[in-house]
Amino acid sequence: MSQVAVMVFREALEIVVVAALLLAATRGVPGRWLWAALGAGAGILGASIIAFFAEQLADAMAGSGQDIFQAFILLATAGLVAWTIAWMRSHGREIATQARDTGRRIAAGTAPRYLMATAIGVSILRDGTELAVFLVGAGVAGQQSMASVIAGFAIGIAGGVAVGILLYRGVMAASLGRVFNAVAALLAFLGAGLASQAIGILCGAGWLPSGLDPVWDTEDFLSQGSDLGRFLHTLLGYMSQPSATQLLTYGATLALVLWLGFRRLPPPAISR
Amino acid sequence: MSVLKRLRLIMGLLLLAVGFGALVNDVIPAARADDTPFEVRITIRDHKFEPAMIEVPPNRALKLIVTNADSTAEEFESVGLKIERVIPPGKTAEFVVKPLRANRNYKFFGEFHPDTAQGQVVVKNDVVAK
Numbered sequence: 001m002s003q004v005a006v007m008v009f010r011e012a013l014e015i016v017v018v019a020a021l022l023l024a025a026t027r028g029v030p031g032r033w034l035w036a037a038l039g040a041g042a043g044i045l046g047a048s049i050i051a052f053f054a055e056q057l058a059d060a061m062a063g064s065g066q067d068i069f070q071a072f073i074l075l076a077t078a079g080l081v082a083w084t085i086a087w088m089r090s091h092g093r094e095i096a097t098q099a100r101d102t103g104r105r106i107a108a109g110t111a112p113r114y115l116m117a118t119a120i121g122v123s124i125l126r127d128g129t130e131l132a133v134f135l136v137g138a139g140v141a142g143q144q145s146m147a148s149v150i151a152g153f154a155i156g157i158a159g160g161v162a163v164g165i166l167l168y169r170g171v172m173a174a175s176l177g178r179v180f181n182a183v184a185a186l187l188a189f190l191g192a193g194l195a196s197q198a199i200g201i202l203c204g205a206g207w208l209p210s211g212l213d214p215v216w217d218t219e220d221f222l223s224q225g226s227d228l229g230r231f232l233h234t235l236l237g238y239m240s241q242p243s244a245t246q247l248l249t250y251g252a253t254l255a256l257v258l259w260l261g262f263r264r265l266p267p268p269a270i271s272r
Numbered sequence: 273m274s275v276l277k278r279l280r281l282i283m284g285l286l287l288l289a290v291g292f293g294a295l296v297n298d299v300i301p302a303a304r305a306d307d308t309p310f311e312v313r314i315t316i317r318d319h320k321f322e323p324a325m326i327e328v329p330p331n332r333a334l335k336l337i338v339t340n341a342d343s344t345a346e347e348f349e350s351v352g353l354k355i356e357r358v359i360p361p362g363k364t365a366e367f368v369v370k371p372l373r374a375n376r377n378y379k380f381f382g383e384f385h386p387d388t389a390q391g392q393v394v395v396k397n398d399v400v401a402k
Contacts, residue, residue: 063366070356133345137343137344138344204355204369206370209290210293211289212290213293217376219352223351225381245290247286
């Protein structure tokens, strides 16, 4: 059971970190909880379907199909994160100032909830597919009883959600005006990590040159496979053996998202 | 120096590192190494790698042929080699790895059974090329 719980917790953590930070970033956007739930539901459904056909899909694409799938999803998630940040930066003020006027608030703030919902959906699609394949293996192969697989799953999910709530609460506890800044900065690192992981997969598959590889090697100091290494990898994009191309991607994404989140805005148009 | 300028400098240096590294890693070894990749076969059995320690020559492309002989799926993952792919039960996956430099270790593991499925690629000068 414990092994199932650990595995579920790890995969859930990656999803939950994205979801918690995006929910914090889109504070004030009406209907965000509903849309987050819809995104999650769609992701779970999609992951189940893909996991069911995983074997055929991998065969059809000569084994490298997974690499394309993973890289695409990671890049899509990074793009959606950046887009949400850019949108909230330019419209966040409207949402806050018009908070009392429900009608105008909805008119001002419908876009980010779709972005956020899609981002949550695609992260679940990626990690959920992996998880489904693992769980089917653990259950069907009769290594463990169905009850212990289900119990492990429940513990893992509960743990992941608990960390997500802590993260969300922690960020939201920052003073009101600073919540967006804190979240935007965190999401910039997260997005940079996602993009550099995607580029790493494409380099590994030989589609992109990796440049100097690795630029540094801290695998023995802090393994990316260890619990702390994984957590830092998920949250900040920590890499123990990054290639120069990955670092370049990381830097460029970080700079771009930080700029999107902190750029100077033109003075707001005078509203009637 | 302003933050933006410093950022530009860092990005410029990284771009140089990519270019230089691509030359050292991909172009120069390719010019002197023979083209056929060095083949390595790995079997996953009872959630362990056989063999768990693989010695390979430097400056030569590798072909890792990983067969999952277990009845459950395994995710073959290596941080250093930038590989992460699920291998269904009974299936074989192939990975072409670009030439590696001598005296380095690259760990790999089974994401689904990390307690037992651990291994490493050791790049050594004195490995006899097949």
